[in-house]
Amino acid sequence: MSPTNRTVVVTGIGATTPLGGDAASTWEGLIAGKSGVKHLEQEWAAEQAVKIAAPVAVEPIEVIPRPQARKLDRSAQFALIAAQEAWKDAGFTGKAGEDGSVDPDRLGAVIASGIGGVTTLLDQYDVLKEKGVRRVSPHTVPMLMPNSPSANVGLLVGARAGVHTPVSACASGAEAIGYAIEMIRTGRADVVVAGGTEAAIHPLPIAAFGNMMAMSKNNENPQAASRPYDVDRDGFVLGEGSGVLVLESAEHAAKRGARVYAEAVGQGVSADSHDIVQPEPEGRGISHALQNLLDNTDLNPAEIVHVNAHATSTPAGDIAELKALRKVFGDDADHMAVSATKSMTGHLLGGAGGVESVATVLALYNRVAPPTINVENIDPEAEANADVVRGEARKLPVEGRIAALNDSFGFGGHNVVLAFRTV
Numbered sequence: 001m002s003p004t005n006r007t008v009v010v011t012g013i014g015a016t017t018p019l020g021g022d023a024a025s026t027w028e029g030l031i032a033g034k035s036g037v038k039h040l041e042q043e044w045a046a047e048q049a050v051k052i053a054a055p056v057a058v059e060p061i062e063v064i065p066r067p068q069a070r071k072l073d074r075s076a077q078f079a080l081i082a083a084q085e086a087w088k089d090a091g092f093t094g095k096a097g098e099d100g101s102v103d104p105d106r107l108g109a110v111i112a113s114g115i116g117g118v119t120t121l122l123d124q125y126d127v128l129k130e131k132g133v134r135r136v137s138p139h140t141v142p143m144l145m146p147n148s149p150s151a152n153v154g155l156l157v158g159a160r161a162g163v164h165t166p167v168s169a170c171a172s173g174a175e176a177i178g179y180a181i182e183m184i185r186t187g188r189a190d191v192v193v194a195g196g197t198e199a200a201i202h203p204l205p206i207a208a209f210g211n212m213m214a215m216s217k218n219n220e221n222p223q224a225a226s227r228p229y230d231v232d233r234d235g236f237v238l239g240e241g242s243g244v245l246v247l248e249s250a251e252h253a254a255k256r257g258a259r260v261y262a263e264a265v266g267q268g269v270s271a272d273s274h275d276i277v278q279p280e281p282e283g284r285g286i287s288h289a290l291q292n293l294l295d296n297t298d299l300n301p302a303e304i305v306h307v308n309a310h311a312t313s314t315p316a317g318d319i320a321e322l323k324a325l326r327k328v329f330g331d332d333a334d335h336m337a338v339s340a341t342k343s344m345t346g347h348l349l350g351g352a353g354g355v356e357s358v359a360t361v362l363a364l365y366n367r368v369a370p371p372t373i374n375v376e377n378i379d380p381e382a383e384a385n386a387d388v389v390r391g392e393a394r395k396l397p398v399e400g401r402i403a404a405l406n407d408s409f410g411f412g413g414h415n416v417v418l419a420f421r422t423v
Helices: 023-032 043-047 074-089 118-131 140-144 148-157 172-185 203-211 250-255 284-295 315-335 349-366 380-385
Strands: 008-016 107-112 162-164 191-198 241-249 262-271 304-308 337-339 403-410 414-421
Touching: 008 023, 008 074, 008 172, 008 250, 008 349, 023 074, 023 349, 043 203, 074 107, 074 118, 074 148, 074 191, 074 241, 074 349, 107 148, 107 172, 107 349, 118 140, 118 203, 140 148, 148 162, 148 191, 162 172, 172 191, 172 241, 172 262, 172 349, 172 403, 172 414, 191 349, 241 250, 241 349, 262 284, 262 349, 284 315, 284 403, 284 414, 304 315, 304 349, 315 337, 315 380, 315 403, 349 403, 349 414
Parallel strands: 107 162, 107 191, 304 337, 304 403
Antiparallel strands: 008 241, 008 262, 191 241, 262 414, 403 414
């Protein structure tokens, strides 16, 4: 098999999210239909129009040694936690080269963030203003730079084939995984640690998103605030955390006897070229990404039984995505169980594609689709275009090979669709 046609598989998963401090507890929360949205308890929240968010369930200081944590932005802390779990889950016991299981020159890391170290940047500017130049941390620059999570994960595992940081707003995490798939498929690497991370629960992002009318202001009932496809949806809820996959060539995984969760079939990408924040209302850009996926992989639409939708709970975006699915797949869309897991995790921005890829892989591995919660009155356009999983988790077909999609879209018109398939 030529390097450009190498099969890519998922051999490790890791996560820290509003539903749990690892992949297993996150998955348990998703299947149970649990919400991670809460009232913000910080003093600054009292002045905000938006007083809710979805913070991680387990604080990183409970996992990472304090001296190490002080040198890392919160986004990098999340990425390290998820990457450590995924690396161990894949069966690796130390840095690349230490146990002979992977050549460090054949190992890559691709961890994305939509905003990067925004909390470090803003907090250290406050230190500068209030306490003076000498009190600014000397670690500020390596903490705030967007490539810090990827660089630190690369150092953790000993990656030397390349360490990369895609930045494409809310599509960043998915773009990182797509980039990693291509690194392996084209022969640049045998193993890549890939995903996304975000930590933006801070007064400025909350105020900015709130003032642009992008976020839900359902402060009275936080756990019901993120409600994709409901007629009363009024914006997304900001979440934080990280999701990471270990991707590997099928040949490399077989040689070391690794457990395989799923095949990473490939990606489809496009750009709307419509507006910096508004999605193209008919989903044309999304349609192009879906078609690009079909044109560049051996994926059969009849195989696709599940979609982890981007579905942020915004009036325009939720419907545009479903229109695109219907346009590209036609009647095949009728047998695709659509889940909007942001109804439970909130929107992790650049971390969303990572966490939702973990959820998509586990949906295939366990053959069950998570529910979309808080859909009390489904939008007629949503009901007409898709089979939304509501209320309770739904079993997926138990026979034969099945596939699933993970959709991610971002400000700027970035569209990324990932496809996974059972093995």
